[in-house]
Amino acid sequence: MKTRAAVAFAAKKPLEIVELDLEGPKAGEVLVEIKATGICHTDAFTLSGADPEGLFPSILGHEGAGVVLEVGAGVTSLKPGDHVIPLYTPECRECPSCLSRKTNLCTAIRATQGKGLMPDGTSRFSYKGETIYHYMGCSTFSNHTVLPEIALAKIDPRAPFDKVFYIGCGVTTGVGAVLNTAKVEAGATAVVFGLGGIGLNVVQGLKLAGADMIIGVDINNDKRAWGERFGMTHFVNPREIEGDIVPHLVALTRRGADQIGGADYTFDCTGNTTVMRQALEASHRGWGKSVVIGVAGAGQEISTRPFQLVTGRTWMGTAFGGARGRTDVPKIVDWYMSGKLEIDPMITHTLRLEDINQGFELMHHGESIRSVVLF
Numbered sequence: 001m002k003t004r005a006a007v008a009f010a011a012k013k014p015l016e017i018v019e020l021d022l023e024g025p026k027a028g029e030v031l032v033e034i035k036a037t038g039i040c041h042t043d044a045f046t047l048s049g050a051d052p053e054g055l056f057p058s059i060l061g062h063e064g065a066g067v068v069l070e071v072g073a074g075v076t077s078l079k080p081g082d083h084v085i086p087l088y089t090p091e092c093r094e095c096p097s098c099l100s101r102k103t104n105l106c107t108a109i110r111a112t113q114g115k116g117l118m119p120d121g122t123s124r125f126s127y128k129g130e131t132i133y134h135y136m137g138c139s140t141f142s143n144h145t146v147l148p149e150i151a152l153a154k155i156d157p158r159a160p161f162d163k164v165f166y167i168g169c170g171v172t173t174g175v176g177a178v179l180n181t182a183k184v185e186a187g188a189t190a191v192v193f194g195l196g197g198i199g200l201n202v203v204q205g206l207k208l209a210g211a212d213m214i215i216g217v218d219i220n221n222d223k224r225a226w227g228e229r230f231g232m233t234h235f236v237n238p239r240e241i242e243g244d245i246v247p248h249l250v251a252l253t254r255r256g257a258d259q260i261g262g263a264d265y266t267f268d269c270t271g272n273t274t275v276m277r278q279a280l281e282a283s284h285r286g287w288g289k290s291v292v293i294g295v296a297g298a299g300q301e302i303s304t305r306p307f308q309l310v311t312g313r314t315w316m317g318t319a320f321g322g323a324r325g326r327t328d329v330p331k332i333v334d335w336y337m338s339g340k341l342e343i344d345p346m347i348t349h350t351l352r353l354e355d356i357n358q359g360f361e362l363m364h365h366g367e368s369i370r371s372v373v374l375f
C-alpha cells in the first residue's frame with residue numbers, strides 16, 4: 001500500500017513528507033494506522049546524528065497511538081479495530097530477560113530493531129525502490145506502519161489518541177522511573193534535573209508516590225511554573241545560584257538529626273553527562289539512588305569519584321521507565337482515564353504532519369513540553 005510519512009533522509013536535515021510504499025504484515029506482524037504521534041527529544045537526538053544506532057534514510061517517531069488495520073498469520077492477541085500503542089521496548093514474555101522478572105529489556109527482537117529492520121531482517125518501507133529503515137521498531141512518523149505483535153499494547157478503545165500517544169514514551173518513562181526503577185517511598189526527598197517532557201512526568205510520578213520534597217532543576221526559568229503545576233515544591237536554576245549546584249542541593253535537602261543532606265532520589269532528564277554526575281553527587285550518602293534517564297551522544301562517558309559509590313550511593317538507569325509494555329501500558333492508560341495521571345496540559349502544541357519540523361524547533365527552543373502530530 002501507499003502511505004504518507006515524514007522521512008529522515010539524512011542527519012541534521014529537516015524531515016521530508018513523502019508518499020512511500022509499505023508492504024503488508026508478514027507472519028507475527030501487524031499493520032497499524034497511526035492516529036497521533038509525539039515528538040520526543042530522542043527523535044531529535046537521532047536526527048542530530050549523535051545516535052550510534054541512527055540510520056538514514058529512516059522514519060523516526062516512537063511515541064504514538066493508532067488502530068490495527070490488518071494482522072499477519074499467527075497473530076492471536078490483536079485483531080483489526082483494536083486500539084494500540086507501539087512499544088519500542090517489546091514484551092515477548094518468553095526470552096530470558098522477560099522470564100527473569102528482573103528487567104523490562106526484552107531481547108526477542110532487539111538485534112534487528114537496532115538495525116532498523118523487522119525481525120526477519122527486512123524493511124517494510126521503501127521509497128522509489130530504495131529501502132527506508134524502521135526506527136526503534138515503531139516509525140510513528142508514518143501514517144501507517146508495521147510492527148511485531150509483541151511490540152503493541154492493546155488499550156481501552158475509549159482513550160483519546162491525541163493524549164494517550166504520550167504513554168508510548170514520555171509518561172511511562174517518567175512515571176515508571178519513579179515507581180518501577182527507583183521505587184520511591186512516601187515522604188522521600190527528590191531532585192529532578194531537566195523539566196521537559198520526561199522530567200515533568202518524573203515530577204508527576206513523585207507526587208503520586210507521596211514524595212515530600214520535589215526539587216526541580218532547569219536552566220530555563222519558564223519551567224518553574226510547569227514543575228509547580230505537577231507537584232514540584234522547590235525550583236533551582238543552576239545559572240542563578242552562587243557556586244556549585246551540588247552543595248546547593250545538599251544544603252537544601254539537609255533535614256533530620258544527621259544534617260548530612262542529599263536527596264533520597266535524583267533523576268537526570270537532560271542527557272548531559274555533567275548533569276548526570278551532579279545528580280549522583282547530590283544524592284544522600286549511604287542510600288541515595290540516582291537514576292539516569294537522559295540519553296547521551298556517541299562517545300560520551302560519565303565519571304565520578306568511586307568514593308561516591310563506596311559511601312553508599314547507587315547509580316542506576318532506566319529505559320521506558322522499567323515498564324513491561326504489553327502489561328503496564330494498558331494500566332497506565334487506565335490511570336489516565338480514571339484521572340490518576342494528568343496528560344492534557346503537557347501537550348502544548350498540535351501539528352499537522354506537514355508541520356512536523358516546527359515541532360523539533362519548538363523543542364529546541366524550550367517552547368513546548370510535548371508537540372503532537374495528528375494524521
Ligand code: NAD
Nearest residue numbers: 041042194195196197198218219269271293294295319320
Ligand atoms: P526536553 O527537551 O523536553 O527537556 C529537556 C529539559 O532539560 C529542558 O527543560 C531543558 O531546559 C533542560 N536542561 C537542558 N540542559 C540542562 C542543564 N544543564 N541543567 C538543567 N536542565 C537542563 O527533552 P525530553 O523529551 O524531556 O527528554 C529528556 C531526555 O530523556 C533526553 O535525553 C531524551 O533522549 C531522554 N529520554 C530517555 C528515555 C529513556 O527511556 N531512558 C525515554 C525518553 C527520553
Ligand code: AHE
Nearest residue numbers: 040042051052053089110169295319320
Ligand atoms: N540508540 C542509542 C540509545 C538510545 C536509548 O538509550 N534509547 C532508550 C529509549 S529513549 C526513548 O526516548 C532505550 O530504550 N534504550 C534501551 C535500548 O535497548 O535501546 C545508543 O546509544 O545506541
Ligand code: ZN
Nearest residue numbers: 040042169170
Ligand atoms: Zn522517547
